[in-house]
Amino acid sequence: MTMPVSTEMRDGLREHRRKLTRPRQAILDIIASAAHHLTPAEIHKLARKKYPHLGLVTVYRTLDLLTEFGYVQRVHFADGCHSYAASAQEHAHHLVCSSCGKAQAFADCDLEPLIASLQRKTGYEINLHVLELMGKCPDCSTRAVALGKNGKRK
Amino acid sequence: MTMPVSTEMRDGLREHRRKLTRPRQAILDIIASAAHHLTPAEIHKLARKKYPHLGLVTVYRTLDLLTEFGYVQRVHFADGCHSYAASAQEHAHHLVCSSCGKAQAFADCDLEPLIASLQRKTGYEINLHVLELMGKCPDCSTRAVALGKNGKRK
DNA sequence: ATGCTAATCGAAAATCTTTTTCAATTACAC
C-alpha cells in the first residue's frame, strides 16, 4: 500500500525467482521514482548515473520482465508508443499532457458495461484494454494564455 | 454515408489541395478495402501489386497525410503500435484479437462521464483518447478448444 | 492541347529503435 513502488518490484522479482542485480536496481529506482513515463533510452541515460556500466540492452530486457510481471506499463500516445511508466496498481491508465508530456495515472476506468456489451455482440473474450487520454495540463494551459499563441510539436 | 471509404479519402485529398497520384491511389485502395489493420510494410507489399514502382517512403508519407486528415488511425496494441486502419467514422476504436490479430472497429465508447470527472479532478483539458480492447476472437477460441493447449506468441 | 509550378515521387543514405548472439560475470541457494 504505502510501500515504495521500487520495494514492490524487488519483491516481485524475488517471487518470480529472478535475481536482483545492480543493473536492475538502478533501472527499478529510476522507473519507480520517475514523475512521468520514460522511453528506454531515457531510462538508460538516467540509470547510468547510478550504474555507469549499464547497457541499453539490459534496459529493454528489464522492461520486458517488469511488463510481464505487471509492474510497468507501456504508455500509448496518439502518435507512438515508446514510453513506459510504473503501474502503481495492477491496472492503470494515463492522462498525458499533449504539450509537455507530463502524465498522471488513474485507475477507475469503468469500462465494464462497454466490454460486456461488446463481448455479447462480437463473441470476443476481452481480457485486456489500452486506454489513454490526452489533453493540455493546467500548467500548459496557463502558460499558453500567458504567451499568447502556442505552437505545435513536430 | 454509404459512400466507399476510398472515395471519401479521395475527396478529402482534393479538399486539402493535395494531389491524387497513382501511388496514393494504390495505397488508398488497399487501406480502404482491408479487412483489418496493416503495418506500413504490409501496405507497401499489397499496394505494389497495383503499382509495382511504389516506394515504402511514400507509404509512410501517405499514412501521415491520411492520419492528419483523420481518414486513418494508428491501432494500439498492448505490445506495440505499428499498424494502421481506415477510420470509418471520425472516431473509432478497435477490438483486436490477441491470437490472430484480426480487428473489428467500434465507435460507441461512452467515455464522457469518465472524461468529465477527470477534467474536474485534474484540470486537464482532455481532447483526445486512445481506447483499444484485446481478446480472443470467436474463431480463435474455437480453434484453441479444437487443438487443445494453445501456445503464446513470441 | 500546352506550359507552368508546386507537390510528389523513389532511391539511397542516415537515424533510430529493438533484438540476437555470445563469451564473461554474478546472484544466490546449498
Added chain:
DNA sequence: GTGTAATTGAAAAAGATTTTCGATTAGCAT
C-alpha cells in the same frame, strides 16, 4: 566457499522511420 543457472555488456544484426535530393507529375491557367 562452491556450483550453476540467470544475467550482463558489447557488437552486430535486424527493423522501423526519416531525411535528402534530383527527377517526375498532377492539376490549374492559359
